[in-house]
Amino acid sequence: MLSPSMAISRLAPCLRPAWRATTQLKFHPKQTSVNVIRSYASSTSAPVFNWEDPLLSSSLLTEDELAISDAAEKYCQDQLLPRVLQAYRDETYDPTILHEMGTLGLLGANLTGYGCAGVSTVAAGLITRAVERVDSGYRSGMSVQSSLVMGGIYEFGTAEQKDKFLPGMAKGKILGAFGLTEPNHGSDPGSLETTARAHPTKKGYLLLSGSKTWITNSPIADVLLVWARLRETGKIRGFLVERSVCPPGTLATPPIKNKNGLRASITGMIQLDDCPVPEANMFPDVEGLRGPFSCLNSARYGIALGTMGALEDCIARARTYALERRQFRDNPLARYQLVQKKLADAATDAAYGTLAAIQVGRLKDAGQATPEMISMIKRQNCDRALVNARVLQEIFGGNAVSDEYGIGRHVANLFVTQTYEGQSDIHSLILGRAITGIQAFV
Amino acid sequence: MLSPSMAISRLAPCLRPAWRATTQLKFHPKQTSVNVIRSYASSTSAPVFNWEDPLLSSSLLTEDELAISDAAEKYCQDQLLPRVLQAYRDETYDPTILHEMGTLGLLGANLTGYGCAGVSTVAAGLITRAVERVDSGYRSGMSVQSSLVMGGIYEFGTAEQKDKFLPGMAKGKILGAFGLTEPNHGSDPGSLETTARAHPTKKGYLLLSGSKTWITNSPIADVLLVWARLRETGKIRGFLVERSVCPPGTLATPPIKNKNGLRASITGMIQLDDCPVPEANMFPDVEGLRGPFSCLNSARYGIALGTMGALEDCIARARTYALERRQFRDNPLARYQLVQKKLADAATDAAYGTLAAIQVGRLKDAGQATPEMISMIKRQNCDRALVNARVLQEIFGGNAVSDEYGIGRHVANLFVTQTYEGQSDIHSLILGRAITGIQAFV
Amino acid sequence: MLSPSMAISRLAPCLRPAWRATTQLKFHPKQTSVNVIRSYASSTSAPVFNWEDPLLSSSLLTEDELAISDAAEKYCQDQLLPRVLQAYRDETYDPTILHEMGTLGLLGANLTGYGCAGVSTVAAGLITRAVERVDSGYRSGMSVQSSLVMGGIYEFGTAEQKDKFLPGMAKGKILGAFGLTEPNHGSDPGSLETTARAHPTKKGYLLLSGSKTWITNSPIADVLLVWARLRETGKIRGFLVERSVCPPGTLATPPIKNKNGLRASITGMIQLDDCPVPEANMFPDVEGLRGPFSCLNSARYGIALGTMGALEDCIARARTYALERRQFRDNPLARYQLVQKKLADAATDAAYGTLAAIQVGRLKDAGQATPEMISMIKRQNCDRALVNARVLQEIFGGNAVSDEYGIGRHVANLFVTQTYEGQSDIHSLILGRAITGIQAFV
């Protein structure tokens, strides 16, 4: 088994050149279970309740996963946290963050090869949790890169596409965006209108036209994975649009500003006007919604565990505030029943949501996860993170309006996580269909 | 003193000539009931449900109140709505808004004399509703001027103080701020630390020292009603601090920026450092918390009806969006049960909250309202406005994150209304004490 | 027709002599507003919060309405309350209750003539509130008699039908039941299957066949208002089925036992097997769902105000328990924040729901109420009564399981009120349709 330090080195290959040699034999990617509990059992002292991990979900993690989580948390707290307040205020996103993440091996971490770390689904989720503990916007930027684009290329791309894009994306040198949602088609991507038609003159090329909106990273992306309807078949296909080779006037990616959430991420449109794309940049086999849905499934998993990080940060902030702030006879707010109940509720939902996400991660690696499971944990964890964050925000009283306490930012962000990658009601209906066998979308 | 008819004419000057003829004889100041219902009863056609006023609360309003409401709504929609998006983005507040409101007679409207309109409590509440339909921040700016400062001077001031400040304040030429909350004392103002001590050398003067925070309008205020503990008695007293005469270095009102709500209002601190205030600027009789609580009571009433305006605007915006936005087989979102339920819940709470506020307004004018009633409607209407606004925001899906749909702004604002002027939990405990006879604050 | 004063005197016979002298001149039938507030205003003492009527809804009632309410409350507390525990345990209903109510003038109280009291809609609602303060089952039995059957005959019956049934029903000597719901058609009565066909041999007679279920009072009813589809037109029509003249084997009304709510009312089926009914017992003009819906509308109004009585009783019981029960250092439960919040929430909803119901009652008498308003208050008041009753039940801890505390009975009853006469979701969709103009039932 890897020592923790080695696990960290896995994540930061540049810092540990010998990594490949030392870990090749011992590392078991997607290792799904280590009975950490048993080793705890040998301790002689009575167990102590840990409010930061109330149901000891860490006992379900391998040592590698714990090490990866620690490394990611350290980076996020040390490097991301100090920037987020200003970035959110200014509504800016620093693309070097993706470079940093790439350097540390955090991008596409659960993919194998191409410079990716090859860690378990849960480990990758722990990375999203670490990032989202700081900010959901930062996590969104990473999710798009890792799950939606790298994951899509990894699963559906040709060998050439993988070789061309994945190594640079893993390093954060090539930035990606994922173009599915259109202005008129949010919850119902099956109706998308962007088209790809054969180039009338240039053989081996297609022309893409259409609009995508609410596309994280689009203004800074080098490669845009665009889902369009192939005119000759009417089927949805995936295309890798490389910005650097698009003729002027065929691709625009204007940013969308003045968002009231996820302001530390960058969001934009993708406007394609007869943009020529070589056939070699089309995903070879996947047709219909299976392609984008598979990518979304992976990203949604990251959201499910990621939002638990945001919620845990809200709990920690609210707890600290409640212990420090004193009202009425010099009692800390934490002394009051109404305050304690808010903390208890939130801690419970964080603990439950974490366990559920770990379980689905294990099932995913075992090939046993279904999309409905992802719908369940994405919906529930986003919803509960949001609800509890809002309630915890009440503890701050009037001070909640100051952005320096951070919780208002989480609240605003978490609302967006509830609406994207499947608004909660849509996931309710996905679950309802799975339970009853009857669809109720229309 | 203005005659009531003049009060109305001030509120809607363009309608004045016609109005005078028709209403001069009939107007009864603070008339609490007009049987509008009866006149409806004579109509022959079947009544029709009006989603904008589901339980026909308008039937409880006098003709004057309806006219005042219409005039205020017109001003707000025509003059305030176009400015709010940019103001909220830039976190700026244009003080000319208070001048405009003053010109229209909207400030201190339920006070009598001093250029005030002398309308009923309900009528004044309808004005706050009109303003808050646009933005809670704009309403906050007005509430501070009208209820907290003008109301305080009106109720507790000397004749000289009234004569000096009220006419200019009614016109919006003198701007006020209300300094009660301190950095360490939010929910528990009884522990406030700001002091007033006799000036060691200048007879007839007191020196005020201390800090106030989260003070709406403080950076732009000409007169600051500051509550401080008189050192010689230990009792809380009210002082009218005039900025223009404060020696340099004795008064500072730095703005607090980067708020995550109420960004279209201006908020700041009040820092007093041995600021000399003449004894003539102290409220003569009122001691203890009775003074500030009375002012707050009046402002809270305005919040209770005001937030119903914000909620109604959320309903209107969500309804429009749901009717226009189509997903799945070209159905408008309004076609879906989960969407309809959100609208039905919100409309119900808006209708109920409006009726309750009107009832308490009537009781207030009749001298029958108790502070607990105000606590009840302030708490419930803020809470329900917030909860429903959040749920309605879900209808917008991903588009909710764009500030152009307005609903995110209401959501952020309404959270603040829930925390200020008595956080909801504090009001719960006020009600609990009233119901059980036992206090549970500590 | 009774004079209004006689109506009142019938409701409170013991108070009659004094009453006549003081009120004879002033009483206005269906008077919709009395400015009780104004008289309060002249009182010199400060107003006091009354937890039993937090927003002073009594100020909206006429003196007559207050007297009616007092009389009804007295009867219910004195005569009904002592019986309900055993009746609920044994699942029995004593039909003499309807006789008693008839004697007091409580049945069909808002109808005019035929021995009915001719009081306002609100006054009739106050009677249902008084009854439901004791038990929703008792109120159900009365509602069926008053609103569904008497109200139906009054609105749609021929002069002969009115003369024949209403006087006896008003006295509680003829008992009625209302047969609309069928085993396969609950929320969708438009699909009802009971038929009425011309008698093949007996001229002037129709034969009714079909099944009705969940029919309050059916096992004890003398006259059953049955809604059936007239075979020759396919339209739904109303029929007054008189048990005493039904040939053996053509009518059965078996009770449904083992209910888990409303156990102090009697419920059964109506089974019609070619039951002959004279054409003279058919309502003359009304066709389709307009007939039953109109009756339901009236009953639903009674439920809206009635359930507030049940909720108020829950509040009173929980408050008493919380003041008497001591836990932890001899503190009464009422000392704890979590308990106070439950009481505050419940009191707020009771106050709001009462105001809304009074408002709709006034509009109803003025001809300005729409069915959607009734949907709104029926849904909201049942929902909130239920939710709060459940929360208040928690205050009783383990003792809640004992039926002697009464609150468990209210909880079980209120759930049923939420499902009958339009399950809450159905009313949500009725409101949704009214708000959006689009139906979402299917």
Place this chain on the structure above:
Amino acid sequence: MLSPSMAISRLAPCLRPAWRATTQLKFHPKQTSVNVIRSYASSTSAPVFNWEDPLLSSSLLTEDELAISDAAEKYCQDQLLPRVLQAYRDETYDPTILHEMGTLGLLGANLTGYGCAGVSTVAAGLITRAVERVDSGYRSGMSVQSSLVMGGIYEFGTAEQKDKFLPGMAKGKILGAFGLTEPNHGSDPGSLETTARAHPTKKGYLLLSGSKTWITNSPIADVLLVWARLRETGKIRGFLVERSVCPPGTLATPPIKNKNGLRASITGMIQLDDCPVPEANMFPDVEGLRGPFSCLNSARYGIALGTMGALEDCIARARTYALERRQFRDNPLARYQLVQKKLADAATDAAYGTLAAIQVGRLKDAGQATPEMISMIKRQNCDRALVNARVLQEIFGGNAVSDEYGIGRHVANLFVTQTYEGQSDIHSLILGRAITGIQAFV
């Protein structure tokens, strides 16, 4: 490893005499993990969502646990389900149920030796889930026997006490009750008033006096584990009161009837009037609340997993009803969005609650569970089971009032589970204390 059939035989030793021989070597009591997932991973077909186990919690169970669960479910569905409707109606409890359970090895199943099965905590929890799937009352009867009394004797009893009681209790031949709660001390057992004083004349005997209430099984119990304050030390101690040797007039256990929940269990008081108990029947070492709290902890664990069974049964019943019941254009209710959402919410909470309970069971066997973890899952699972059961009940519309649909019984039962063994608010405060380090009970 045990084959499944052997696991079953473990539970039914009388049916499999050779059990002891065959399993002694292979059985690993409290085996905490088997990577069932890995074996799933080799399956070639795509995984399918299973609404009865949405997050595949079964993958976390050992084969033995699955076999035990299957055996228990079979017994409960075959033997308990057919009896429960009538038992609940009649408010009777058949003590032969405990005999049957004993015969099958379901009692004290997680204890080792004394004829107990020695299974894991999770396995014991799966048994409670199976029983509570039928009825919480049946599960309560079993929990008292297994967790509270047998568990208490096992943990705190002398060797003689264990030998005397445990074998007979494991077989269900000796029935137990647990006397902690007193009429005046529910949530605060530390104030209990029952006393044990030295017998004035009979050496080696103590006299117990006091009252206990809401004691499951007390009227039928052979041995009552009574917690009383030893007069000479003032410390709480545990006593095993044997009914058969109590002199007349010293012990009474009157049943408490007319409960509105858990009617299929039997509940009563324990009244002790100088009841002589030999010192040998006192637990030797444990003093204070540590004793009863330890027993409660174990029982609460069973409740946490048990209530998931009740919730799952509600889901199954509501789903079936929704698929079979048709309203509006012959659509099954399951076709409607508002219905699907209720099912999706409930299934999510059941899945999450099950995972959390399994996790805590594993930690418990590893010696890593803390009482606060038990508080968390007991509170959350009871609360969510109750909330969802109530919402699912709405799907049944008017039919919900019939006890034959079963869901009303679950709703009534689950409310009681929320109040006993720590009312939810108490557990909130336990969690709040653990999170903040500050107690807020008083």
